[in-house]
Amino acid sequence: MDASLIVFNLLNPPVLFFFLGLLAVTLKSDLEIPSPLPKFFSLYLLMAIGFRGGVELSHGGLNRRMALLLLAAVLMALLVPLYSFFVLKRRMPLPDAAAIAATYGSVSAVTFITATSFLQRLGIEYGGHLVAAMALMESPAIIVGVLLFRWFAKDNGNGDFSWRELFRDAFLNGSVFLIMGSFAIGALTGDTGWKAMRPFADDIFKGILAFFLLDMGLVAARRLGDLRRAGGFLTAFALLVPITNALIGILLSYLIGLPKGDALMLTVLCASASYIAVPAAMRLAIPEANPSLYVPMALAITFPFNIIAGLPFYLYLINILWS
């Protein structure tokens, strides 16, 4: 594998700002991005990426290959939590197994966004329907995780639980809703909308991403300590499961016959783990699960792995297979 692709990926300001965040915590600098700015950056990124995806979709309708891609995406979002759960169940309490399974079945919008900037710098295109794929992959794993938990848990007769609320938390939580809504607005307003919103949604995008990744670096580094308690098994899980999912993603992309850009994006979605939508939903639906396990796994291991080594590695594999 070409080391230059890794270096090329690293020399992207947003990625470097992620490292700067890690470094700040390591050196005990008091740098911090005060609340609620990270929340704003994340809303901005979701809005911008959703809007852009919608605009791109408005350029051409859905074809068969796209439909297959979306199908594959949903399939992965259902299967990954399933197999993960059974792997995890043997080593840890049920609630944690279910929550971690959901975490890895769902996706990370910021990993997706970092991948778009990686592709853009390489001049490789990807389709707007990938944003739809991302939106579709956010929620199913949450439902699967909770279903599995309640199936296997003995005292699942908790009076306080409501499936209705769970579905709402899964499909209508703020981040999923904003991405889908912006997608729809982008699709409706098309190029005219894009022209109006572009300076906001595109030009300053990289800068806001850099700021957001700086904060992700800070948070990830702070959470690293939690992982020591989590132990080697979960650390290994947080590295190997993404790779496995990425390999399946590459295989599916190959079978569907996706172009390289779409293939990488689908792969990255499969490989990524959620630290926004899933933790909030799990906290409400399976409060017994320990967020000090599933949050740092996704945030402090899988996310950095994907944006640092994963992106160039997955593209390398795709380059080989597609040639």
Added chain:
Amino acid sequence: MDASLIVFNLLNPPVLFFFLGLLAVTLKSDLEIPSPLPKFFSLYLLMAIGFRGGVELSHGGLNRRMALLLLAAVLMALLVPLYSFFVLKRRMPLPDAAAIAATYGSVSAVTFITATSFLQRLGIEYGGHLVAAMALMESPAIIVGVLLFRWFAKDNGNGDFSWRELFRDAFLNGSVFLIMGSFAIGALTGDTGWKAMRPFADDIFKGILAFFLLDMGLVAARRLGDLRRAGGFLTAFALLVPITNALIGILLSYLIGLPKGDALMLTVLCASASYIAVPAAMRLAIPEANPSLYVPMALAITFPFNIIAGLPFYLYLINILWS
């Protein structure tokens, strides 16, 4: 009336984001724009629109027609609360009548801003002095409302009240001050200033407006419930008074001989109701008035009506009359 103008108006990303906000609350999504971001967006919008108005004014001095426009604006800001008050007084307690009257006599900067983006998309120009008109219209209604209240109230001997403070709240509250200050800075620095500030004050403007309207949608939808208690009379008032004021505004514009763009902007100012400057001032000067009436009327009925149906409707009338 041409339906395509309505559709054209709706297919503006910021307007659609307003709907997205309404939808989020309707579907009980937990989407929210955390405080103090909406405040920041509103400061940004005031600064940007003020600055731009000032720059445009610097292109050419004041002529007679402009002076008449400003006069008409102030006149409306004095008369509207007067007639509204007497309409309202017959149906509701004095404090509420005065506060609602002030609300409808003053203006909504965001309605104004949405109108500018409507005109811009149609390629219709308007003059920078309209921003001055807006600034002039913000405060007088507050004074009129409080005057009327204290005139008619029996126990107006409240020891805690100070006219000095009221004038300060009316003419120097944060939003009025920022718009006037930015206007002055724009007028002073002219095109050189515009060149420096343009990427900030213009290019990303639509995006920030979209974010702000998303939040307005959220807040408006949350406040809709209050209206049920308010009843049919106030709902009708919140629709009919803006239309009436708009018609007067169109008439005045016609008499003065304003160009179409200026006419629409003046009309929109007359039709809009304040939910920023007035509530804050009323809360201090007439705390007996119930903000759960005057705030949702302006925010959840008049504002959406104006930006959705009002803009194309007023322009339609202007197009007929001017042709």
Added chain:
Amino acid sequence: MDASLIVFNLLNPPVLFFFLGLLAVTLKSDLEIPSPLPKFFSLYLLMAIGFRGGVELSHGGLNRRMALLLLAAVLMALLVPLYSFFVLKRRMPLPDAAAIAATYGSVSAVTFITATSFLQRLGIEYGGHLVAAMALMESPAIIVGVLLFRWFAKDNGNGDFSWRELFRDAFLNGSVFLIMGSFAIGALTGDTGWKAMRPFADDIFKGILAFFLLDMGLVAARRLGDLRRAGGFLTAFALLVPITNALIGILLSYLIGLPKGDALMLTVLCASASYIAVPAAMRLAIPEANPSLYVPMALAITFPFNIIAGLPFYLYLINILWS
């Protein structure tokens, strides 16, 4: 001295927004920039200026003249607090003397930034290494100030004090760290990075600066009251010491043979006083010192003086000497 240079400097929107902030407080307007937005603007400015400096450094390596400039910068950062301390010690308690000395030895990033925008409007260039000079000048004065204090204080056996923490606060506090980190990222990614980040880090820069200076105006005006208690000596100090340091800075620049732009920037660094890094460090290391003295001196006298009169005055002197 040419008055037009002062006027030219004033007709810069960001500077005018500083005055608007002062005016708001004077007129008792309730305008305010809610927390944590000023913090965000300041993080943004540090990131942008650091990144830009790094990118510019990447264009050409370090030469002898640059090295001398950096040396001069560090020298000034060590000498200014030293001589200031002995001047101050005769008139006030030790802790205050040490804290004010540190304040004037360190630098103000926003003064630096305002100077860059002044030069840019005049079409005068300056080198990216000046940003490195600024980063180098932030911390040493803190150490010198604390050293002096502990040397002269009788009860310096305070059990709670740790040099280790002090060094961390001085060299790794958030603002110093962010500027150095962004500088490094800019230097690493060079022009490619600049292209990606430019709309964020450069285009909207002036606008954010304007917002930040608006807030500085508000805060400075609110702190002016503290100064009345501080008395005439400190007010004089806050005007004369910057001028003295500027004159030394001009002399050093002349001796090194710096181009005009670099000379002005070094001069401005020497003349400026810190109100971000130093107060935080002093509060922790010399809590006995009264922040109501050293903060308003830097913020409400030296800063406005430098950006209003200082910039054109220093450039005027440089223009004479260099011609």
Added chain:
Amino acid sequence: MKPIKKIEIITDSLELPKLLARLETIGVAGYTVIREVTGMGERGLRAGDELTGVFKNSYIIVACPEEEVSGVVEAVRPILKRFGGVCLVSDAQWVIH
């Protein structure tokens, strides 16, 4: 001034809407909320990072007559049991205005 009980509740922000709904159901006359507080307890550090939204607490104050305390406490207890948190009850005087 009349004697009153002050109930302070600290719990997971995510549960706040449900908790307030319950308070309204049982008919408390009022409450005050501080939406973002951080803390440490049995469930470890909750330092309030924005990214995940799961490590934040809210702080709720309810002033109510002594006889309503047990109602509030019973409404709150199941939430504290499941999601963690603290509930303190103390005496105060209510200034009648």
Added chain:
Amino acid sequence: MKPIKKIEIITDSLELPKLLARLETIGVAGYTVIREVTGMGERGLRAGDELTGVFKNSYIIVACPEEEVSGVVEAVRPILKRFGGVCLVSDAQWVIH
């Protein structure tokens, strides 16, 4: 430690400047303010939206000797009367440092 009274005031944020000015006039030794809290009471829900700025409360804590309580209460009461809010007084021990 010495016994002291803790006064907690919750009222409309817009009145905060005036309220603090009064506290300073009557000479309290100190106070602490939490500027943005939300709540519910007689005047309905005050959920703190930013747009209108009129539905926010502030929370003020004053620790003072028993003999100053009535002064503070009298200063605060007219504001509570006009703008709503709550004032609680309770006992505490002040740690002398």
Added chain:
Amino acid sequence: MKPIKKIEIITDSLELPKLLARLETIGVAGYTVIREVTGMGERGLRAGDELTGVFKNSYIIVACPEEEVSGVVEAVRPILKRFGGVCLVSDAQWVIH
């Protein structure tokens, strides 16, 4: 419900990390922090401007058994002495969940 002591500490935000570290060292079971409060006291107005970062306070609540109070107070006192602030101790009932 069991009786407990409620300790409230208000001090300079810059000292917060050190103060929390001390609380953890002496082994308190939990605490809650409101990170940004403003105030006035012996050291003048601390109105919380963002620019300088030196005029902000934090508010810390510790609920602990009576026997731990003196430990907490001794841990906190030196900080209050150097950096200013307030520490109040009062009685409360802890709702067991």
